Amino acid sequence: MDFEQSLRRTRSASVSARSYAAGSKEMTVRDALNSAIDEEMSADPKVFVMGEEVGQYQGAYKITKGLLEKYGPERVYDTPITEAGFTGIGVGAAYAGLKPVVEFMTFNFSMQAIDHIINSAAKSNYMSAGQINVPIVFRGPNGAAAGVGAQHSQCYAAWYASVPGLKVLAPYSAEDARGLLKAAIRDPDPVVFLENELLYGESFPISEEALDSSFCLPIGKAKIERQGKDVTIVTFSKMVGFALKAAEKLAEEGISAEVINLRSIRPLDRATINASVRKTSRLVTVEEGFPQHGVCAEICASVVEESFSYLDAPVERIAGADVPMPYAANLERLALPQVEDIVRAAKRACYRSK
Amino acid sequence: MALSRLSLRSNRFLRPSTTAAALPSSIRRRVSTDTTPITIETAVPFESHLCDAPSRAVETSSAEILSFFRDMARMRRMEIAADSLYKSKLIRGFCHLYDGQEALAVGMEAAITRKDAIITSYRDHCTFLGRGGELVDAFSELMGRKRGCSNGKGGSMHFYKKDACFYGGHGIVGAQIPLGCGLAFAQKYSKEEFVTFTLYGDGAANQGQLFEALNIAALWDLPAILVCENNHYGMGTATWRSAKSPAYFKRGDYVPGLKVDGMDALAVKQACKFAKEHALKNGPIVLEMDTYRYHGHSMSDPGSTYRTRDEVSGVRQVRDPIERVRKLLLSHDIATEKELKDMEKEVRKEVDDAVAQAKESPVPEPSELFTNMYVKDCGVESFGADRKELKVTLT
Numbered sequence: 001m002d003f004e005q006s007l008r009r010t011r012s013a014s015v016s017a018r019s020y021a022a023g024s025k026e027m028t029v030r031d032a033l034n035s036a037i038d039e040e041m042s043a044d045p046k047v048f049v050m051g052e053e054v055g056q057y058q059g060a061y062k063i064t065k066g067l068l069e070k071y072g073p074e075r076v077y078d079t080p081i082t083e084a085g086f087t088g089i090g091v092g093a094a095y096a097g098l099k100p101v102v103e104f105m106t107f108n109f110s111m112q113a114i115d116h117i118i119n120s121a122a123k124s125n126y127m128s129a130g131q132i133n134v135p136i137v138f139r140g141p142n143g144a145a146a147g148v149g150a151q152h153s154q155c156y157a158a159w160y161a162s163v164p165g166l167k168v169l170a171p172y173s174a175e176d177a178r179g180l181l182k183a184a185i186r187d188p189d190p191v192v193f194l195e196n197e198l199l200y201g202e203s204f205p206i207s208e209e210a211l212d213s214s215f216c217l218p219i220g221k222a223k224i225e226r227q228g229k230d231v232t233i234v235t236f237s238k239m240v241g242f243a244l245k246a247a248e249k250l251a252e253e254g255i256s257a258e259v260i261n262l263r264s265i266r267p268l269d270r271a272t273i274n275a276s277v278r279k280t281s282r283l284v285t286v287e288e289g290f291p292q293h294g295v296c297a298e299i300c301a302s303v304v305e306e307s308f309s310y311l312d313a314p315v316e317r318i319a320g321a322d323v324p325m326p327y328a329a330n331l332e333r334l335a336l337p338q339v340e341d342i343v344r345a346a347k348r349a350c351y352r353s354k
Numbered sequence: 355m356a357l358s359r360l361s362l363r364s365n366r367f368l369r370p371s372t373t374a375a376a377l378p379s380s381i382r383r384r385v386s387t388d389t390t391p392i393t394i395e396t397a398v399p400f401e402s403h404l405c406d407a408p409s410r411a412v413e414t415s416s417a418e419i420l421s422f423f424r425d426m427a428r429m430r431r432m433e434i435a436a437d438s439l440y441k442s443k444l445i446r447g448f449c450h451l452y453d454g455q456e457a458l459a460v461g462m463e464a465a466i467t468r469k470d471a472i473i474t475s476y477r478d479h480c481t482f483l484g485r486g487g488e489l490v491d492a493f494s495e496l497m498g499r500k501r502g503c504s505n506g507k508g509g510s511m512h513f514y515k516k517d518a519c520f521y522g523g524h525g526i527v528g529a530q531i532p533l534g535c536g537l538a539f540a541q542k543y544s545k546e547e548f549v550t551f552t553l554y555g556d557g558a559a560n561q562g563q564l565f566e567a568l569n570i571a572a573l574w575d576l577p578a579i580l581v582c583e584n585n586h587y588g589m590g591t592a593t594w595r596s597a598k599s600p601a602y603f604k605r606g607d608y609v610p611g612l613k614v615d616g617m618d619a620l621a622v623k624q625a626c627k628f629a630k631e632h633a634l635k636n637g638p639i640v641l642e643m644d645t646y647r648y649h650g651h652s653m654s655d656p657g658s659t660y661r662t663r664d665e666v667s668g669v670r671q672v673r674d675p676i677e678r679v680r681k682l683l684l685s686h687d688i689a690t691e692k693e694l695k696d697m698e699k700e701v702r703k704e705v706d707d708a709v710a711q712a713k714e715s716p717v718p719e720p721s722e723l724f725t726n727m728y729v730k731d732c733g734v735e736s737f738g739a740d741r742k743e744l745k746v747t748l749t
Contacts, residue, residue, distance in 0.1 A: 082569065085532050085565075087532070088566075089536040092537045092539065095537060096537050098540045115529060127523075129505035267735065
């Protein structure tokens with residue numbers, strides 16, 4: 001089934017159905033990702049998986065569990081711990097028309113290979129005026145886990161999303177994981193797919209449609225997870241869950257928050273964000289990563305530029321603290337956005353005292 | 355010094371192994387299409403690491419040697435013309451010239467097909483030509499014109515010709531090595547009996563990603579041939595100052611290697627033929643091509659602060675790849691001096707015409723700023739410097 005057909009079958013990016021069919025299924029993000037890779041490998045023999053421990057170990061986080069057994073060592077490759085080397089090899093294979101899914105055990109290690117992601121992959125189609133396209137997916141856990149310290153906790157969304165030529169996706173739910181990963185693997189351009197380790201084990205309801213092997217979500221379209229009228233909260237990945245919890249708390253205090261799950265950091269769905277802010281007049285952006293030059297900064301700039309006269313309050317940013325991630329549990333908690341931070345910012349935007 | 359020893363050897367072996375009597379021109383065959391096999395012995399022996407070196411007797415033909423001459427003359431003239439264009443500011447930015455190294459490009463092409471892949475560094479103009487690229491496309495690209503092989507959007511360092519399996523043209527030193535191993539991976543994955551030649555310099559030979567990629571290539575038996583174009587200087591740094599072990603053909607350690615006289619097109623052909631057979635059966639191999647560039651690293655480098663003018667002119671006198679082939683053609687009576695001079699005149703005209711044509715070619719449309727970022731645009735927006743002035747939805 002071609003991409004266009006499956007696109008027409010997916011829901012539009014507006015309201016999510018709040019009623020679930022009786023006896024609806026649930027799926028963990030882990031299983032969602034695993035099934036997505038499995039289905040795409042089954043559909044297209046050019047798709048193969050490469051990374052550290054993806055084969056025999058069944059995946060460091062078990063995302064590629066069972067794939068080696070099912071597809072064999074000619075489709076699932078365990079690599080040595082040499083990111084620059086194997087990422088370059090993956091990009092070269094993509095130049096020749098294969099469709100690699102390269103796993104970084106965490107995106108912190110992608111820094112060893114970042115030259116290949118940016119200079120060898122992202123820019124090639126442009127520099128070659130369309131001769132060399134790079135249908136590759138770079139995926140793995142991004143951002144903070146729990147107690148893993150400064151070198152293993154950075155969020156790379158802002159870095160990668162600033163590069164023209166890349167697409168950068170960040171799923172939240174199981175449906176996001178399935179639909180976006182399938183779209184990424186089918187996409188003829190390089191995609192950075194930012195997962196979250198702490199979300200892998202979380203279960204989400206999943207529709208029959210999302211379970212279909214042709215299911216695909218459009219790249220570049222945000223999802224309104226919760227409708228509201230007083231303040232717009234925009235975020236991605238794990239923070240979507242926090243924003244939804246914050247919206248519940250705000251509702252108890254009479255503030256109706258609209259929560260937008262970006263799904264796609266690049267392209268950024270400015271249209272959906274601005275349409276929402278024009279409705280609510282207030283913006284709170286949330287991300288886990290470092291605050292300076294972050295994803296939130298881009299969203300705030302976009303809204304101030306395009307919807308200035310609609311704003312009734314200054315734009316708000318909630319982000320990770322401007323420090324390397326500390327280890328001690330209490331400090332780590334202070335270094336990351338919490339639900340109360342989002343609630344406080346939303347109230348500020350609504351000119352409500354604590 | 356090593357260079358003068360080479361010159362003695364090369365003079366001795368330029369005499370043909372089969373003596374050809376000089377025939378009067380009136381009854382001499384037209385040799386440009388003569389493909390009767392002849393055997394020429396290379397001047398310099400191959401040095402090998404973990405393998406048996408190929409024979410020094412190279413199978414070739416008059417037609418082939420003549421084509422070497424013409425192709426190398428064309429490459430040489432192209433690079434000289436580029437030098438001029440750069441000095442007249444029609445070429446901007448970086449321009450890395452290959453004159454002196456032509457034997458590598460033509461020798462390699464003689465041993466392989468257009469389905470074998472080549473990937474190289476930024477010193478890519480002649481490699482592009484060798485893969486069947488047109489002169490006018492090269493000059494247009496250098497001058498940033500629409501007609502360029504990358505529509506003017508790549509520049510000197512980013513020539514590509516995918517239909518001839520030439521994957522560029524890479525600006526980051528050493529990056530092309532894992533990429534080349536990836537091309538070889540794809541060839542093996544698709545069960546094609548083709549190989550990839552990944553070219554890099556003596557400077558890049560120390561890059562960590564080389565060893566990472568070579569390790570994987572050896573583990574997975576990829577048909578990857580790593581070709582070190584050792585022109586003895588990584589920009590301004592001589593090999594003895596940058597490599598603890600400048601025996602680049604041995605640095606694959608567990609991977610076999612061959613050291614080749616890179617200024618001898620026939621030796622290059624033999625080595626590449628040998629390497630292709632090896633790679634298809636046994637996985638990666640390293641070829642070290644002993645070569646030399648007459649120009650500096652790039653047009654901003656005079657090339658004389660780190661080497662003497664005597665050294666450069668010495669190599670030109672004794673090892674020039676085009677002169678060697680000329681001597682071969684003359685001593686084998688394949689062509690007369692006049693015929694070769696005429697050929698050079700034709701090539702010069704070809705190049706001059708291409709330059710003139712390229713100069714007339716228009717620059718890309720402003721809308722080209724935003725094209726080719728993605729294959730599948732999916733409604734992405736892109737912005738000019740003033741986003742309120744220039745905003746584009748990619749379709």
